[in-house]
Amino acid sequence: MTAYSTIGKSIPKIDVKEKVTGRALYAADLKMPGMLYGKIVRCLDHAHARVLKLDLSVAAKMPGVVKVLGPDDIKAHSYNTGVLDLMVPEPVGKMLGDIEDQTVFTKHVKHQGDAICGIIAHSEEAAERAAEKVIVEYEPLPVYLTAEESMQPDAVQFTSLKPGNRAFQLPGEMFPNNAYGWGNVDEAMAAADFVVEDTFYVPKQKQCQMEPHAYIALFDDGGRLQCWTSTQMPKCVHIKLARMFDLPMSRVTVTQTVIGGGFGARLGMIGEPLACAMAMAVPGRPVKVLYTREEDWIASESRHPGKYWMKIGFSKDGAPVAVDALFRSYKGGYYTQGSGVAFTTGSWLGGMYKWGSCRYHGETYYTNHAPCGAYRGYGNPQTNFVMEQLVERACSKLGVDPVEWRKKWHKGVGDDGWCPGVTYPSCALDECLDRGAAAIGWTEKRAKYANQTGVKRRGVGVSVMNHTSGAFPMLLEHTTCTARLNEDATAEIMLACSDMGQGAHTALQQIAAEALGFRFEDIHIKAGDSDSNGFDIGAHASRTIYVGGAAVKSACEDARKELFARAAQYLECTVEQLTMRDKIIYLEGASNRSISAQEICARGVYNFVDAASGQRTGIPGQIQGYSSFLPTSNSPPFAACFAEVEIDTETGELTLIELVNAHDVGKAIHPASVEGNLEGGAQQGMGFALTEEIYYDKNGLCLNNSFTDYKMLGPSDMPKLTTILVENPDPLGPFGAKSAGEAGIVAPIGAVANAVFHALGIQIIEAPITAEKILEAIKKNGGV
Amino acid sequence: MSSRVLPDFELLMPKDLGEGLQLLSRHGSDVAIMAGGTDVLVMMKANYRSPYVMSLAGIGGLDHLDWAPETGLRVGALTTVDQIEQSGAVKQHYRALWQAATLFATPQIRNSATVIGNLLRASPAGDCSCAVLALGGTVVLESVDGRREVAIDDFWLDYNLTARRPDEIAVELRLPPPGKGTGSAFRRLTRTHEDLAKLNASARLDVDGKICRTARLAMGCVGPTTQRLPKCEAILVGKAIDEALLKTLDDVIQSEIAPIDDKRSTAEYRRAVAGVLLRRTISQALAD
Numbered sequence A: 001m002t003a004y005s006t007i008g009k010s011i012p013k014i015d016v017k018e019k020v021t022g023r024a025l026y027a028a029d030l031k032m033p034g035m036l037y038g039k040i041v042r043c044l045d046h047a048h049a050r051v052l053k054l055d056l057s058v059a060a061k062m063p064g065v066v067k068v069l070g071p072d073d074i075k076a077h078s079y080n081t082g083v084l085d086l087m088v089p090e091p092v093g094k095m096l097g098d099i100e101d102q103t104v105f106t107k108h109v110k111h112q113g114d115a116i117c118g119i120i121a122h123s124e125e126a127a128e129r130a131a132e133k134v135i136v137e138y139e140p141l142p143v144y145l146t147a148e149e150s151m152q153p154d155a156v157q158f159t160s161l162k163p164g165n166r167a168f169q170l171p172g173e174m175f176p177n178n179a180y181g182w183g184n185v186d187e188a189m190a191a192a193d194f195v196v197e198d199t200f201y202v203p204k205q206k207q208c209q210m211e212p213h214a215y216i217a218l219f220d221d222g223g224r225l226q227c228w229t230s231t232q233m234p235k236c237v238h239i240k241l242a243r244m245f246d247l248p249m250s251r252v253t254v255t256q257t258v259i260g261g262g263f264g265a266r267l268g269m270i271g272e273p274l275a276c277a278m279a280m281a282v283p284g285r286p287v288k289v290l291y292t293r294e295e296d297w298i299a300s301e302s303r304h305p306g307k308y309w310m311k312i313g314f315s316k317d318g319a320p321v322a323v324d325a326l327f328r329s330y331k332g333g334y335y336t337q338g339s340g341v342a343f344t345t346g347s348w349l350g351g352m353y354k355w356g357s358c359r360y361h362g363e364t365y366y367t368n369h370a371p372c373g374a375y376r377g378y379g380n381p382q383t384n385f386v387m388e389q390l391v392e393r394a395c396s397k398l399g400v401d402p403v404e405w406r407k408k409w410h411k412g413v414g415d416d417g418w419c420p421g422v423t424y425p426s427c428a429l430d431e432c433l434d435r436g437a438a439a440i441g442w443t444e445k446r447a448k449y450a451n452q453t454g455v456k457r458r459g460v461g462v463s464v465m466n467h468t469s470g471a472f473p474m475l476l477e478h479t480t481c482t483a484r485l486n487e488d489a490t491a492e493i494m495l496a497c498s499d500m501g502q503g504a505h506t507a508l509q510q511i512a513a514e515a516l517g518f519r520f521e522d523i524h525i526k527a528g529d530s531d532s533n534g535f536d537i538g539a540h541a542s543r544t545i546y547v548g549g550a551a552v553k554s555a556c557e558d559a560r561k562e563l564f565a566r567a568a569q570y571l572e573c574t575v576e577q578l579t580m581r582d583k584i585i586y587l588e589g590a591s592n593r594s595i596s597a598q599e600i601c602a603r604g605v606y607n608f609v610d611a612a613s614g615q616r617t618g619i620p621g622q623i624q625g626y627s628s629f630l631p632t633s634n635s636p637p638f639a640a641c642f643a644e645v646e647i648d649t650e651t652g653e654l655t656l657i658e659l660v661n662a663h664d665v666g667k668a669i670h671p672a673s674v675e676g677n678l679e680g681g682a683q684q685g686m687g688f689a690l691t692e693e694i695y696y697d698k699n700g701l702c703l704n705n706s707f708t709d710y711k712m713l714g715p716s717d718m719p720k721l722t723t724i725l726v727e728n729p730d731p732l733g734p735f736g737a738k739s740a741g742e743a744g745i746v747a748p749i750g751a752v753a754n755a756v757f758h759a760l761g762i763q764i765i766e767a768p769i770t771a772e773k774i775l776e777a778i779k780k781n782g783g784v
Numbered sequence B: 001m002s003s004r005v006l007p008d009f010e011l012l013m014p015k016d017l018g019e020g021l022q023l024l025s026r027h028g029s030d031v032a033i034m035a036g037g038t039d040v041l042v043m044m045k046a047n048y049r050s051p052y053v054m055s056l057a058g059i060g061g062l063d064h065l066d067w068a069p070e071t072g073l074r075v076g077a078l079t080t081v082d083q084i085e086q087s088g089a090v091k092q093h094y095r096a097l098w099q100a101a102t103l104f105a106t107p108q109i110r111n112s113a114t115v116i117g118n119l120l121r122a123s124p125a126g127d128c129s130c131a132v133l134a135l136g137g138t139v140v141l142e143s144v145d146g147r148r149e150v151a152i153d154d155f156w157l158d159y160n161l162t163a164r165r166p167d168e169i170a171v172e173l174r175l176p177p178p179g180k181g182t183g184s185a186f187r188r189l190t191r192t193h194e195d196l197a198k199l200n201a202s203a204r205l206d207v208d209g210k211i212c213r214t215a216r217l218a219m220g221c222v223g224p225t226t227q228r229l230p231k232c233e234a235i236l237v238g239k240a241i242d243e244a245l246l247k248t249l250d251d252v253i254q255s256e257i258a259p260i261d262d263k264r265s266t267a268e269y270r271r272a273v274a275g276v277l278l279r280r281t282i283s284q285a286l287a288d
């Protein structure tokens, strides 16, 4: 293995001190001279309604109020909080049916929490008091909480652009018969020796990032629109705001504040359009907009829930000859990431096993929920819950060991990945399965729990997953990076990649140090400033290390190349003869001849004309490396997860005993961060499986819009957790790295569900698997 | 929908009990009393309005926790759930209350939440409330006109409604000393560990040899208030408690509960597991 100086070391994260001391400044902490507060008045009592009358006159006269704004006061284009418009060529966007159906304030309320008007005041208190005086009259409309309701021919249309309220289905132009896949599924299914089939329900899960959304916006005296936001996509927000307010990008600045978690909640725009629209109304005054947790809940995006039907056909020898699936999701009130999840949910399915034939239909219908968007895994959790339970059912029919079946039938190197035509460059899933199975004691426990009696039943389950590292080739993959060497031979690395707490900036700093041959502490990452940072598509699709890291590596190699070229000139030799140790460049074999990187850098910057000779004192110019990096693959990571649970058959209560999550990470740049990401993912995955769901009353009003009644697993709910990093360097990723950002959430879902099956012999096909559902299933089964 | 901005109110900060009682006699039902504030503040952020909020924080001498074999346990109005958890005497003599305190919320909340606040909130999901109802005892209420004691059995009138008059402060909770052979227990079912109860139960049993002399059984989330289960109690009294006897409670309890349907669980589920929880709580009390 290559010996690295910083890669592979868990050095303290660069933001750890400010975070643990509480000194990190989040957008909500920022105050500016002359700052005003913007309050968004939301519709709280209806999930579907038309605004008949909006009277702001009383509110406008309240003490401290500077301005009130209704829908007609806003001069901005309609928009779409998603980012597909930036990620695919326009004709493809058109074909996919990407539309801009959102406005800053609305007259047609499509979900509880839709924004009606805004109040700008001198204090948050004054804005709140005035908000209470806004008079709105509504005409309630029928509320649709499932696709099956909103697709009815007589249903109220959410937008004239989407007849039948179908926000998206795979377009026939790209996918014949609106399906993704290959082979003749009907024939293969008919010829199968047996099939397993069911319709599952997957829940509306919330990202629950710690920091509620908060913004400051300012339309400054120079006519520039500035926005401080913890977005995970600063450059996308930059251009989207410019387009929305008809400003050139040179007159828009996005300053990224410390991000208190993202998990997809900050993918694209959220409240930026509202904060900026308010700021545009009061030029010269910064306007701060703070969401409460409940507002974050009802007015920002979540995971796509819905019904997920799947049928898998097998031959007697266990070959999965056909898979057929339909995921029909409930979009919520706006289009936003309408096409993304409906598509990827099928890609993860297609990429996992050697299906003889495959057909996946993905569609999504408008409903009166808060809109769905991106959440860690982007469709993969849904597929894992469904596919892995059906595979488990088949294994039990076949009488084969679920680990062995998976080893035999998962895709690997050379097979098509989630995107047909892009093959897997590396795969260490077998090792993940072997090491995970050994760690949990798979064979012994499967046998031991086979014939249990008594109230408490144990079970162990397994699940596998594949994910991606960046969205190539479906979506634009591009990061630019500038590596500027200072005159003291330290480096400023400038790029727009986001650190959302996942440790990206620390790992990128390691990559820079390694690629330059400098020390870790010689590097500074300058991100979060849309003026000085070049393009980066943003933190999504687990791309930051794979693509952003490759951009950093390439920019640093570019700078290092120039450094070595100058050294060769100074030392009068060729570049190939040079080596660098401790930032001193030596001419090999003649170690008395050397020059320090510091001297080269300094002489480039402090480049004088020598009075005596009239010659320059060195090779002129500050060294700057650059990369505009576009990857050519997506090196998917794989994982195998093992879970052990104990179920109380009298109460249906489930205790998580142990979870082993073995991941094929390629190479862990910063192992502690990778483990942290995977552990956090496991917590969210187990939450998906067991406790997490946003739910609504029949009128579409959210019943659990805070942590009181939306239950995530807390520290005391977590099982013994073992994370195994399987390092098998990927040939394409920077230093062999594959992604580890989203991946952790996926496989625990199927593993927990399958452990329940092992414990009870019953499958629960609706997530989350609550005590109530377990007890009911036991009762239906006539006991266990 | 919560807000970071509290509604307008006037904060009253009496320096002693006398002043507090005077303020109450003047403003009565316009006052929200605040002990630890873990209920009151949450409610105020979510639109609950009261012209006055009277904090008990400035009143000295209300955070006592006194135990004596003859008189039992005295819990002051500012005594926190954490104090209960830390108390060896409570752990030894009032196991149900101690168990409720250890399962209660999170350390941060336990540090400010009071036991009396839990009783006064009069929620059918109150954990300390459930334990206190099983243990039996009285709440001491004081006004400018003097003190009175109300038995815990008579304390909750309805959801969020107690026997306290608007001019009274609850100054103390008194629990009787346990007898020889007294054991108690508390259990609850929740969605995650750190949660409010879906269902909670508490039992206090006085056992002579093998025979159950008296039984006090309490359950929460099965009606508008935490309630006793007199029919189940009657089954146990005078008998040796064994598995077979406990099993009969599964049916008996059905006629004395009317479980609630809410965000935390369904009435159907609560009904299905009420007997199980009760049996387990009784067994745990017997083992105490």
Ligand SMILES: Cc1cc2nc3c(=O)[nH]c(=O)nc-3n(C[C@H](O)[C@H](O)[C@H](O)COP(=O)(O)OP(=O)(O)OC[C@H]3O[C@@H](n4cnc5c(N)ncnc54)[C@H](O)[C@@H]3O)c2cc1C
Pocket (backbone or CB within 6 Å): B032, B033, B034, B035, B036, B037, B038, B039, B040, B041, B042, B056, B077, B103, B104, B105, B106, B109, B112, B113, B114, B115, B116, B117, B118, B119, B120, B121, B125, B126, B127, B128, B164, B168, B169, B170, B171, B195, B196, B197
């Ligand atoms: C995150 C969180 C978790 C929680 N978990 C639990 C849990 O696990 N189990 C549980 O049972 N509860 C739980 N609660 C609810 C709450 O903590 C308890 O009800 C607590 O005991 C209330 O005590 P307090 O001192 O904070 O009361 P306060 O909020 O100060 O008051 C509660 C009520 O009692 C009244 N009151 C208080 N003291 C007096 C007095 N001396 N005289 C007259 N009236 C008075 C108040 O006016 C108010 O109506 C939780 C709350 C939160 C915020």
